[in-house]
Amino acid sequence: MYSLNVPVPSSVAALASRLATDLPTAHTxxxxxxxxxxxxxxxxxxxxxxxxxxxxREALAGTAPFDARITGIEVFEEAPVGSSPVVYLAVESPGxxxxxxxxxxxxxxxxxxxxxxxxPHVTIARGGDPAAAQQLQAREIDPIEWTVDELIFWDSxxxxxxxGVSLPA
Numbered sequence: 370m371y372s373l374n375v376p377v378p379s380s381v382a383a384l385a386s387r388l389a390t391d392l393p394t395a396h397t398x399x400x401x402x403x404x405x406x407x408x409x410x411x412x413x414x415x416x417x418x419x420x421x422x423x424x425x426r427e428a429l430a431g432t433a434p435f436d437a438r439i440t441g442i443e444v445f446e447e448a449p450v451g452s453s454p455v456v457y458l459a460v461e462s463p464g465x466x467x468x469x470x471x472x473x474x475x476x477x478x479x480x481x482x483x484x485x486x487x488x489p490h491v492t493i494a495r496g497g498d499p500a501a502a503q504q505l506q507a508r509e510i511d512p513i514e515w516t517v518d519e520l521i522f523w524d525s526x527x528x529x530x531x532x533g534v535s536l537p538a
Contacts, residue, residue, distance in 0.1 A: 370525045371412050371421055373472065374404035375465070376533075377491055378515050381439055385458060385493045388442065391505050392456060395497025402528055405437070405460055405491050407520065408472040409479050418531065422522055426534060428475045434518040434536045435464020443490070444506045449481035452496035456505055460489035465517065 382403040389397035410421045438461045445455040469487050478484035493505075518538070521530040 370409060371418055371531070372409045372523045372525065373407045373425055374521050374523045374530075375407060375437065375517050376519060376521050376530070377403050377405055378513070380513050381458065381491055381515075384439070384510065384513065385491055388456075388458075388505060388508075388510075389494050392494040392497050392501050394501070395456070395494035396452065397494045398492060403491050404521065404523060405465075405489060406523075407465065408469055408476060409483065410476055410522075413526070418522075418524075422532065424475065425472070425522070428472060429520070429534060429536075432468060432536050433464075434516050434538060435462060435468070437462040437465055437489075437515055437517050439491070439510070439513040442493070442506050442508055442510060444502050445488075446499070448495070449486075454497070454499050454502040455495050456493045456502045457490035458493060458510075460491065462489060462517070465489050 382401065385403050410425060412418055412421045439458045440461045441459050443457055443459045445453065447453050448455045473484050518536050519533055520536065521533045524531050
């Protein structure tokens, strides 16, 4: 499965990694593996990737950089897919939402997590103790703001970027 993601700044990745230490029984991501999902693209074969990338690059034509902001810690108590709870950094970004909506006209939205169900976030951890997740959610954090001027094509099987695209200023 391939997706289009936002690479997060090191300050966001470092925050997610620090917060994950308070969830010792949950599955966490290694630092450097944190991203912000924009849209799942589908596909699972090498030949499929080239087609998906070309189609996505065409859809991105004219997309300008946009602002994003980490606003707090939230929890999906019951994730539609995978283990629960999911503790995450909530992201506020009208530009990201608009891009997601545009891409949903090119690639079918995934039920329950895209389209109307889209909730921009950076995952801190999945599974583990629900009480610990609730405790972490109650913690206040300082907002982190940045300008998104690059997107990456992400390979979820290998858990790494495949290529990137810069957004023209």
